[in-house]
Amino acid sequence: MDTDAVATWTSVAYDAADFTGNGSMTWTVGSADVLQFAYRIEGTAMTVAFALATTTVGGTPQNDRATDLTIANSGLSSPGTRMFSVGTAAASITTGGTVFPYQDGYVVWSGTCSGADPRTYTQPVSSVTTNPAATGAVTIHEPALNIQIKRGSSSPVNYPSARGRITPMTAGCGAVFGGSGLLNASAKLTYPGLPYGDYQVCADDGSKRIVSGTIQNRAAAGTALQTLTIPTSGGTSGACP
Numbered sequence: 001m002d003t004d005a006v007a008t009w010t011s012v013a014y015d016a017a018d019f020t021g022n023g024s025m026t027w028t029v030g031s032a033d034v035l036q037f038a039y040r041i042e043g044t045a046m047t048v049a050f051a052l053a054t055t056t057v058g059g060t061p062q063n064d065r066a067t068d069l070t071i072a073n074s075g076l077s078s079p080g081t082r083m084f085s086v087g088t089a090a091a092s093i094t095t096g097g098t099v100f101p102y103q104d105g106y107v108v109w110s111g112t113c114s115g116a117d118p119r120t121y122t123q124p125v126s127s128v129t130t131n132p133a134a135t136g137a138v139t140i141h142e143p144a145l146n147i148q149i150k151r152g153s154s155s156p157v158n159y160p161s162a163r164g165r166i167t168p169m170t171a172g173c174g175a176v177f178g179g180s181g182l183l184n185a186s187a188k189l190t191y192p193g194l195p196y197g198d199y200q201v202c203a204d205d206g207s208k209r210i211v212s213g214t215i216q217n218r219a220a221a222g223t224a225l226q227t228l229t230i231p232t233s234g235g236t237s238g239a240c241p
Contacts, residue, residue, distance in 0.1 A: 045097045047135040048128055052091055052110065054144045054193025057225050064142050064193035065089035068174070070116070071099070071106040071128075083112045089191070101130040110142050111195030115170035118196050121218040142193030144222030145215065149187045149203045150229040158187035159230060162203040165240040169214050170197035178202075178240070192222070202240035205230050209240050 048071065052064040067089050072081045084095050099106075107127045109117050118125045128138040145166070151159035165178035173195065184190045194217055201212040210228045217223055 046099050046101045046130055046133060047097050048095045048099050048106070048108070048130075049135055049137045050093045050108065051137070051139045052093075052142060052193065053139050054142045054191075055220075055222060056144050056188075056192060057146045057222070059221075063091050065091050065191045066093065066110045066140070066142065066193075066195075068112045068195075069093055069108060069110055069140065070112055071095075071108050072117075073102045073104065073106050075100075075102055079114075081114075085112070097133075099130065099136075101132045101134070103130075105129040105136075108138055108140055109195070110140050110193075111173060111197070113170065113173040113197075115173045115197050116195035118220070121196060123196065123218070123220045141220060143196060143217050143220055144192035145189060145194045145199055145201075145217050146192055146223050146225045147189060147201055147212075147215075148225060148227050149183060150227060151205055151232065152229070153231050153233045153235075156229045159203075159205065160185055160187040162187065162205060162230060163240060164189075165202040166194075167200045167202070168195075168197055169200055173197050201226070201228060203228050203230055204239040206239055208232065208235050208237060210235065211240075 050069055052066045053061060054064040055061050068083060068085045070081050070083050074080050076082060084093060086093055105128055107125045109125055126138050126140050128136040130136055149159050149162040150156035160183045162183060163180045164182040165176060167176045168174040182189055196218055199215050199217055203210055208230050210230050212226060212228055215223055215226055
């Protein structure tokens with residue numbers, strides 16, 4: 001046996017379109033390449049089912065909703081992530097049978113950007129194990145944006161009828177969303193869990209509005225309670241843009 005024989009493998013990232021990997025091997029003896037062949041690795045897709053949860057002020061857990069999720073594995077094509085989105089915020093989201101079953105599984109988070117990755121803020125991240133043709137289940141924890149809207153200039157009271165507008169301030173991390181019906185009877189967000197990152201909140205009563213500064217939603221425990229008061233006199237006129 002020639003002890004100078006060396007086998008060199010090369011490979012490329014998994015192809016999300018057909019669950020395959022492609023590459024080549026070169027067998028070298030001394031300085032001469034004596035054998036070359038291509039190889040193809042095929043996998044059986046699996047499904048990942050996500051549930052959403054958050055924890056409000058005081059440590060109370062509750063189910064939550066999301067529109068966008070990210071899965072990550074270094075074997076995926078650059079940048080090593082895949083995103084899944086639904087049109088309407090949902091308490092559970094499934095990938096369908098479209099996920100390659102990497103042996104080391106995936107880390108997962110809500111949102112569609114690296115700025116929503118909990119590891120960006122040294123926070124724990126959820127993960128899911130994978131097996132061919134199986135269904136993996138994982139609960140994604142979203143930190144709570146804890147806000148309460150009040151109205152009044154001298155003795156403000158809770159104002160659950162406020163129209164709200166929430167703007168992601170982390171670059172590349174989602175679109176502005178809001179409208180009426182965001183608040184519960186206590187004038188707090190009904191579903192306060194949001195992807196990790198920074199936000200600005202605007203609230204109005206149709207005539208006056210209040211705009212927060214940048215609120216950093218970067219800890220698994222969520223934010224401290226932020227109270228925003230819509231003035232009834234003075235202040236800024238007009239609805240949230």
